[in-house]
Amino acid sequence: MASVFQWIEQSWLGTSVNNSLWAFAAFEAVHLLALAVIGGAILVVDLRMLGWVFPRQRVAEVATEARPWMIGSIVAMFLTGIPLMASLALSKYYFNEAFRLKMYFLAAALLFTFFVRQPVALGDDARANSRMAKAVAIMSVLLWSGVGIMGRGIGFY
Amino acid sequence: MLLLSFCQWLADTPFSTGIRESTYIYPVIESVHVLSLCMFVGLLLLWDLRLVGITLRRIAVSEVWARLIPWITLGAVLMVISGLFLFASDPVRFYGNIFFRIKALGLFLALLNALAFHFGIERRLVEWDTSAVTPRAAQLAGAASIALWAVIVVTGRFVAYNWFPPLV
Numbered sequence: 211m212a213s214v215f216q217w218i219e220q221s222w223l224g225t226s227v228n229n230s231l232w233a234f235a236a237f238e239a240v241h242l243l244a245l246a247v248i249g250g251a252i253l254v255v256d257l258r259m260l261g262w263v264f265p266r267q268r269v270a271e272v273a274t275e276a277r278p279w280m281i282g283s284i285v286a287m288f289l290t291g292i293p294l295m296a297s298l299a300l301s302k303y304y305f306n307e308a309f310r311l312k313m314y315f316l317a318a319a320l321l322f323t324f325f326v327r328q329p330v331a332l333g334d335d336a337r338a339n340s341r342m343a344k345a346v347a348i349m350s351v352l353l354w355s356g357v358g359i360m361g362r363g364i365g366f367y
Numbered sequence: 368m369l370l371l372s373f374c375q376w377l378a379d380t381p382f383s384t385g386i387r388e389s390t391y392i393y394p395v396i397e398s399v400h401v402l403s404l405c406m407f408v409g410l411l412l413l414w415d416l417r418l419v420g421i422t423l424r425r426i427a428v429s430e431v432w433a434r435l436i437p438w439i440t441l442g443a444v445l446m447v448i449s450g451l452f453l454f455a456s457d458p459v460r461f462y463g464n465i466f467f468r469i470k471a472l473g474l475f476l477a478l479l480n481a482l483a484f485h486f487g488i489e490r491r492l493v494e495w496d497t498s499a500v501t502p503r504a505a506q507l508a509g510a511a512s513i514a515l516w517a518v519i520v521v522t523g524r525f526v527a528y529n530w531f532p533p534l535v
Contacts, residue, residue, distance in 0.1 A: 235528060239521040242404075246520060249405020250412050253438075263434045267426060275422050276413075355402060362401045366394045 212304060219299040227297035234297055237290045244286035245358065251280035252323075252354055255331055259338065259347035269338035273331035284320075308363030315356035322353055371535055374458035386456035393456060400449040407442030408516050410435050417501075418484075418509030424499035429492060463533035466525040473519040477512060484508040 218224055227233045257263040258272040295303050303309045327350045330343050337343060377383050386392055416422040417431045454461050461467045488504040495502050501509075 231530075235525065239524055242520055242524050243517055245401070246404055246408035246516075247412060248409070249402075250409020253406060253409060254413055254435075257438065263438065264426065264430075265434075266430070271425070279422070358402050358405065359398050362398045363394070366397075 212300065215300040215304040218296050219301065221296060223293055224296035224299060227293045234294065237293045241287060241290040241294060244283045244290065245361075247279055247283035248287065248354075249358075251276045251283060252350065255280075255327075256347035256350050259331060259343045261339070261344075268335055269343070270332050270335065273328070277328075280323075303364070306364055306367050308360045308367040312357055312360035312364065315353060315360055319350075319353035319357050322349060371459070371462060374462045377455060377458045383455050383458065386452060393453075396449050396452045396456075399445060400453060403442045403445035403449065404520065405442075407439060407446050408520060410439050410442065411516065412513060414439065415509040415512045418505045419513075420499060420501045420506060427497045428501070428505075429496050459535065460533065461526065463535035464526050465531050465534060466522040466528070468534070470519050470522040470526070473515050473522065477515040477519065480508060480511045480515060 219228075227237065254263060255269070255273045255276050258267070258269050264272055295309075327346050330346050331338055386396070413422055414431060414435050417424070417426070417428060423431050484505070488502055488508065491502075495505070
């Protein structure tokens with residue numbers, strides 16, 4: 211694994227970002243803006259599944275509205291996150307416990323979102339309002355919060 | 368100057384020193400600030416996009432506001448409290464940081480924009496409450512809010528960089 215991280219850091223992408231004074235900060239700024247978008251797009255659907263916002267709209271309707279913003283911000287997160295990670299892949303992120311935990315949380319959050327939460331939110335209305343759906347919403351908030359907290363934690367580790 | 372003396376006085380209080388020199392308090396406050404950003408800016412964005420006429424177009428403007436505002440307010444309260452704590456940890460450095468000053472100006476302009484919306488186009492909300500296409504003034508208010516909050520978020524992050532020498 212270390213050799214993969216070394217290859218990434220020595221790649222054109224890694225060295226370009228690392229050698230630039232502004233690139234890291236610029237990607238980081240867009241990464242943070244996408245965080246706000248992802249936060250709103252995910253939270254609004256989870257809050258709806260809990261019955262705490264837009265109770266008069268169907269869960270599927272809110273989820274359909276939020277979907278392009280969620281997908282778009284996830285794409286933006288990857289497009290900005292990969293250069294950030296590449297810049298110091300081996301010398302920083304490989305040894306950073308918070309980064310590692312963030313990746314575990316991210317993998318779990320993505321799998322849970324696309325294979326559990328989205329099917330529940332966009333599926334049958336009775337199920338989308340069930341107690342099971344509320345548990346799914348809480349799990350979604352917890353997993354994505356884990357990604358955010360560990361992301362912030364990278365800088366403190 | 369009055370503001371600077373206040374910052375210097377604050378920096379010498381045990382409260383400020385306590386946060387500044389703590390191992391865990393600072394990272395915890397910082398994490399709260401970042402997570403409440405998702406709640407505050409993320410949900411505010413949905414409201415602003417409704418004003419622009421892009422999202423939640425089938426829900427009345429007044430209902431989008433009524434449903435989102437408790438959560439936006441909760442996010443804002445968490446942001447302000449954690450933000451004040453962060454500021455208190457090192458007030459003189461923040462005061463002298465160019466990005467922090469731009470952020471403060473952005474916050475002031477965002478407040479003015481919200482007030483302009485409230486005392487302007489919002490007074491005729493009944494006329495356009497349920498329309499998918501909102502009036503030009505409402506679209507402008509929504510777009511201005513999105514732009515200002517983007518500046519506030521980005522300059523907030525850039526406070527941590529010392530590209531420029533401190534102003535004080």
